[in-house]
Amino acid sequence: MPVSRMFMNGYRCLACSAYYEQDFSGFLCSACGGNLDISYDYPAAARSFIDGLDDGFRGMFRYQPLLPVREPDPSFPLLVGGTPLYQASRLGGLAGLRKLYLKDDSRNPSASLKDRASAVVVRRALDIGAKVISAASTGNAGSSLACIAAAHGLQSVIFVPQNAPPAKLAQSLAFGARVLAIRGNYDQAFDLCLAASEEFGWFNRSTGFNPYTREGKKTCAFEIWEDLGRKVPDRVVVPSGDGNMLSGMWKGWCDLEAAGLIDRLPKIDCAQSNASDAISRTVLRIRNNGETTADWQEVAVEAVHATTLADSISVDRPRDGLAAVQAIIQSGGEAVAVPDEAILHAVAEVAALTGVFPEPAAAAPWAAVKQLAGDQLIEPDELTVCIVSGSGLKDIASARDAAGQPCVIDPDLESVRAAMDQQPLPLIG
Numbered sequence: 001m002p003v004s005r006m007f008m009n010g011y012r013c014l015a016c017s018a019y020y021e022q023d024f025s026g027f028l029c030s031a032c033g034g035n036l037d038i039s040y041d042y043p044a045a046a047r048s049f050i051d052g053l054d055d056g057f058r059g060m061f062r063y064q065p066l067l068p069v070r071e072p073d074p075s076f077p078l079l080v081g082g083t084p085l086y087q088a089s090r091l092g093g094l095a096g097l098r099k100l101y102l103k104d105d106s107r108n109p110s111a112s113l114k115d116r117a118s119a120v121v122v123r124r125a126l127d128i129g130a131k132v133i134s135a136a137s138t139g140n141a142g143s144s145l146a147c148i149a150a151a152h153g154l155q156s157v158i159f160v161p162q163n164a165p166p167a168k169l170a171q172s173l174a175f176g177a178r179v180l181a182i183r184g185n186y187d188q189a190f191d192l193c194l195a196a197s198e199e200f201g202w203f204n205r206s207t208g209f210n211p212y213t214r215e216g217k218k219t220c221a222f223e224i225w226e227d228l229g230r231k232v233p234d235r236v237v238v239p240s241g242d243g244n245m246l247s248g249m250w251k252g253w254c255d256l257e258a259a260g261l262i263d264r265l266p267k268i269d270c271a272q273s274n275a276s277d278a279i280s281r282t283v284l285r286i287r288n289n290g291e292t293t294a295d296w297q298e299v300a301v302e303a304v305h306a307t308t309l310a311d312s313i314s315v316d317r318p319r320d321g322l323a324a325v326q327a328i329i330q331s332g333g334e335a336v337a338v339p340d341e342a343i344l345h346a347v348a349e350v351a352a353l354t355g356v357f358p359e360p361a362a363a364a365p366w367a368a369v370k371q372l373a374g375d376q377l378i379e380p381d382e383l384t385v386c387i388v389s390g391s392g393l394k395d396i397a398s399a400r401d402a403a404g405q406p407c408v409i410d411p412d413l414e415s416v417r418a419a420m421d422q423q424p425l426p427l428i429g
């Protein structure tokens with residue numbers, strides 16, 4: 001890949017708009033504590049970005065001109081990104097939708113979209129010479145960081161709630177991370193990771209704190225755009241806990257617009273559980289009360305007591321909540337919160353009708369789409385993309401709850417006949 005220039009300009013605070021030059025080494029805005037957004041010299045980056053699309057380089061670093069990393073790295077040891085976009089006609093048909101797509105990001109190295117963020121953070125760590133990277137995680141960010149760090153020979157320290165799904169913990173351990181399982185929830189793990197990273201000088205990847213995570217996640221939008229023949233979908237539905245995946249999705253489309261490559265933006269809808277709905281509540285409060293968003297510093301993001309079974313989106317206080325709320329409001333998207341039962345049902349439905357196996361959080365977008373369709377908030381011909389953000393293999397207990405149990409039989413034909421009589425195969429249309 002021929003590009004070697006970095007087009008990143010600096011950092012802008014999403015709350016108070018304070019600006020920091022490229023050499024700023026903080027994570028949050030020094031003036032107000034808000035989250036930072038990375039900006040680029042878009043006109044200059046656009047030409048290199050377009051040229052880079054034709055050079056056959058696979059994975060997310062093909063978008064280097066719009067990434068905050070110093071060199072393109074053809075030798076990046078794992079393929080991150082480049083995941084498939086599937087048309088899901090039979091699934092869409094259930095909700096009367098003719099143009100439903102699934103972006104299957106479970107096909108990343110650690111089986112979640114989080115790898116996009118980890119890849120950029122690890123590249124940044126290499127650029128600044130950091131050797132140990134830490135992260136607070138509900139499970140996936142940790143296993144993702146452990147995976148990408150292992151591939152580069154870097155150390156990782158992961159802070160997770162003790163009750164994170166065993167598969168996610170096992171992944172992190174197998175990748176050689178130091179896993180600190182907290183007797184507490186994700187929000188406590190987050191605060192502890194922050195304090196420990198400051199104390200021990202670790203580079204903290206935590207979502208909604210490190211501005212580089214959003215940059216990695218936005219590459220998911222670039223891929224959707226390319227796979228749709230450089231077209232913009234009508235809406236993208238993103239599972240949301242901290243809100244960073246969603247703000248990353250919005251950033252991707254905004255970058256394409258700023259680079260002059262698209263002339264309209266999609267709606268970005270959040271998909272949450274109604275047992276972890278801080279972002280949805282905030283959007284609804286703003287809309288229902290007619291609150292002004294002229295000054296984002298004045299906008300309070302709700303906190304809740306999260307209890308959802310969709311562990312990846314179980315968050316009390318969303319750490320990138322303001323950016324997510326901005327994205328939904330600015331894009332004209334919907335804030336959707338669905339019951340956990342609908343999420344579990346969606347796991348089985350997505351898997352059985354498409355062959356893509358989502359973990360609960362990753363099935364939430366489909367549950368949200370059905371709710372939107374039921375409320376007539378989505379048109380049958382709207383081109384809608386659901387983000388499948390993590391694999392169902394990460395949470396087998398939920399998958400079993402969603403899909404039921406096998407029929408245990410004796411090893412003879414008579415037992416097969418009895419089982420088939422008892423429960424005939426469903427008719428497939």
Ligand SMILES: Cc1ncc(COP(=O)(O)O)c(C=O)c1O
Binds near residue numbers: 112
């Ligand atoms: C599979 C999956 N989906 C969705 C999310 C939500 O992302 P965010 O917390 O940035 O909103 C996560 C976060 O851990 C996740 O692991």
